[in-house]
Amino acid sequence: MSKKFINPLEATELVKNSIKKRRAKDNRLRLYGRIAIGMATCFLLFLFFSIFTKGYPGFFQYYVTLDIKFDRERIDPKGDLSDTSLYEGEASNIVNESLFSIINPQGRKAKKEARKIVSSGKDLRIAKLVKNDPSLFGTVTKVKFALDDDIDSFLRGYINRDTPESERRISDNVIAFVDKLSQENRISYEFSDYILKGSASGNPEMAGIKGAFFGSILTLSVCLLIAFPLGVATAVYLEEIAKKNKITEIIEVNINNLAAVPSVVFGIMGLAIFISIFGMPRSIPLVGGMVLALMTLPTIIISSRAAIRAVPPSVRDAAYGIGASKLQVIFHHVIPLAMPGMLTGTIIGMAQALGETAPLLMIGMVAFIVDVPNSVMDPGTVLPVQIFMWADFAERMFIQKTSAAIIILLGFLITMNAFAIYLRKKLERRW
């Protein structure tokens, strides 16, 4: 040692001199941390804010109230209220006549434009009304009809009346008609009965999530029925029964790898195996559920294994000590005690499956399907795919509907996750 040992007094002095700088550095790191957290929180808030401000109006739309003369001859020519009879009837003409009596369009072109003011779902609406309540026949009743999406956008202020006529989607004539209608207080802004009760539709004012919602429920049910038993069984086998050997190791590595496979690849597998080889139909919730089940299986297995491992060995010893068999120990003690953890993992897996889009695109759940699926074999779509499809449409009103659908989807996801957290807190056992 050539250099002398530092004198303690000198050392204290040195530390004292540098301490300010070091403290500043410390504060800077803390600040960076705060900024990072702040940014992440801001991203989250901005995301939610942007979705909610866009989506909230999507739950509402503009309606026009018209006096409808329920003339049985014209609406229900066969008089048996059957679908064909109502289809042959001329309900739309009745609605248009009522509309024309207010706005009084002149000339062919104006009449043609006027017919488009009320959404093309008007005849279906009348058919539904008379089916539910045939006593309407012969009366004149006020009925609300959705307005066409362009007019809806105009009323919301997205279409400016000062832009030249050639550059906007609605003509001067139509603007005049709408003004007339609002003067007569016939236009109202109300909670949309299409967003929740309507199904897929090319007309944005009539589009709703009902079909996708039921598609999601069916798909998730299939997914749950397959993934939960399989996941729990696999976890139990690997933790409680399997000897530690090569095969078990291969299974474990496999599960970890499956968790890392991109979701779109599961879709390709569904396409190649279930649809091409097994010859199952496209677009059905059964195949969708199976693909999602295989995708969520690793999540469920991994969390179930953690839950099983958390069951203290003393409980197993106690049961073995009285002469319980291995399966009795598993089914009477280990599974009941690990159940909260397994359920939490399953709910999180299901939430993941509920939000998943890409694999379902691959197996054709992206098809345009108007009917609500009644069984897992009926073609259908699911909420996230519906969102994806709507996001692709050009009409302005679809943006609001998409955001509204996103709010509903997020609502379900938050509920599921909150339930998982609640379950974990409530049933968590301290050993």
Add this chain to the structure above:
Amino acid sequence: MFNFYLLVVILLISFLFFFIGLKEAKKLRLVYKNNLHSLPHYYGFYALLASLLPSLGIYFLMTIGDDFLFSHMIKSYIPDEVTNAKDYNFLIALAQINNSVEGLIFGTPPQWVTDAAELWKSWVQTSNIIVASLCLLTSIASGYYGFLKINQNFRSRNAVEKIIMTLLAASSVIAIFTTIAIIFSVVFESVRFFALIPIDEFLFGTVWNPQFEGAERAGSGQQGLSQYGSIPLFAGTFLISFIALCVSVPVGLFSAIYLSEYASSKERALFKPLLEILAGVPTVVYGFFAALTVAPFLRTTGSMLGLDVASESALAAGLVMGIMIIPFISSLSDDVINAVPQSLRDAGYGLGSTKNETVLKIVLPAALPGVVASIILAVSRAVGETMIVVMAAGLAANLTANPLEAVTTVTSQIVTILVGDQEFESAKTLSAFALALTLIIITLCMNFYALHIVKKYREQYE
């Protein structure tokens, strides 16, 4: 509906055997004064399983098998003038027949399709009768066999447990089957793709321009306008992932450091779940956000600054993807930082170092492997992410490093090629499988490496 009723009847029969077995066992129990090996209900279960499992097995085998059989049998009923036609494809013919069977009739199908469909329907009826009678017979016969085995010395509990253990073991093999299915579904098609397009052209080509060309031309190996160089796709994928990392690594890492070292327990309890919400938002929502909020915002900001930003720029997709993977980095890094033993920190504080010095010079270097692993996992997540890029990145295969231009990615090409109508056997359709194969290999390698690092790291502190 037929299948449903058949399954219900099989179930009912097996339950019947449960009660018969239970009753028999109770009788034996009285006779032998509690000297029965197992509890009576195990004898019931044994009879139930004996009745149920074989018939279910037969049912599934036959329902899966009959489609194969029928499509093989139908071949000889397709008229020669159809099979000899130049554009004949058996799969298309089969699809036509199947559609007709299911009642999906578009226009007027040719006579032979309708005939074949009628034939098919009659086969389905015959096979239904065969399946039903076979399943019912099996369930009764094997159930009766199980019932016969019930006697005083029969160890029904052990037998039942053995069956259940086998079932549990079988379910764990599903994971292996899934992997095999994934490999199977991409490898075969990829091999066929590489038969059409040389592998080096795919791996090293710089132009991606797939076209539908009609099956016969691609089949004969003729080169058309199509080019299948995957470099632009991978460049696009990694450009977007890189942008995502630029957002998520600093934010995620600093958040993790702050949460594990500086934050009070209250802050931790608030912000940790908040960050995890970001991981729970569906990717389609991020895609929508990127396409309708972020991209227009970047475009207007860009034009104000005099920059030309593409409406589907890599930047928009990358930024939003970055937000999405923040929680992957922050929570895994948080875990590894927490796993650094307190004794190391104490050593640092004991020397009088500040928090900053302890974190940067002691904790972080110790946790570095884990942090690196978390970043690799995040990259693999970003590379495999589909919806954001499908919705917010374009389809133009530009080979560029400029984040303001539109690029395309592997996953968005896969989706575009495989969604909707596909041409059988065309190089374009097959290329999606080759892309998927490459994607799987890349993500698996990253995952493998990351887990390897984490494992080594854990061993260090255990």
Add this chain to the structure above:
Amino acid sequence: MSDKANDFKSLDLTVGDVFSKEARLKARNVNVYYGDKKAIDNVTIDIGNKEVISFIGPSGCGKSTFLRCFNRMNDTIDICRIEGQITLDNENIYDSNIDVVPLRARIGMVFQKPNPFPKSIYDNVAYGPRIHGLCENKEHLDSVVEESLKRAGLWDEVNDRLLSPGTGLSGGQQQRLCIARAIAVSPEVILMDEPCSALDPIATAKIEELIHELGNEYSIVIVTHSMQQAARVSKRTAYFHLGKLIEVGKTKEIFTRPQHNQTEAYISGKIG
């Protein structure tokens, strides 16, 4: 190697009388391995009818491992391998056609840490009779539960809250609940693995008293850390050291006149 030679070897190692006149359990040349490590080295000993025998020795000497061989609890450990022979009433319990389930019903076990199931007190005791189908009806089961709790000296303390969770009892009560649970299936032998090591002195005294009483009904093998406890509850004592059985004998003699120098060293506190 012939059996004779083996016997000779083990007798050569062990001091004192390993045999018992009315032997229920007989261990002959038992070796236990954990992987490659030998945990029990050639132990031979008898457990007599209705006798209380203590296994003592320093920690890690293998006494608990050896105890767990008697009801094949070591089966649950994958890497554990057992050689030699253990018979219960002259029937080899490691025979391939022996079912461990009825075996464990005949040889009950109480563990080091009280480990009641996270269920009600009633369900804890009733679990064994239920899985073995010992009771025909609810009344019978009720009386078995009551009798077991009475024998375990717990009835008076818990009879008003049979449906509250067993995990809510105090440590000593939990351990007595575990004993009640073990005797509810009417075992012939009870193995106790340091049953008092997690308990305070008062609870320990109660359990010891209980073991003393139960000794009139059952054969009891108790592994203990405390020599005083061994002296208080057992008639015979076996001293283990590093996986070997060093000395067996009447408790009084072992503690007053140990014959092997290692036993003496342990008892006088030189090993511990």
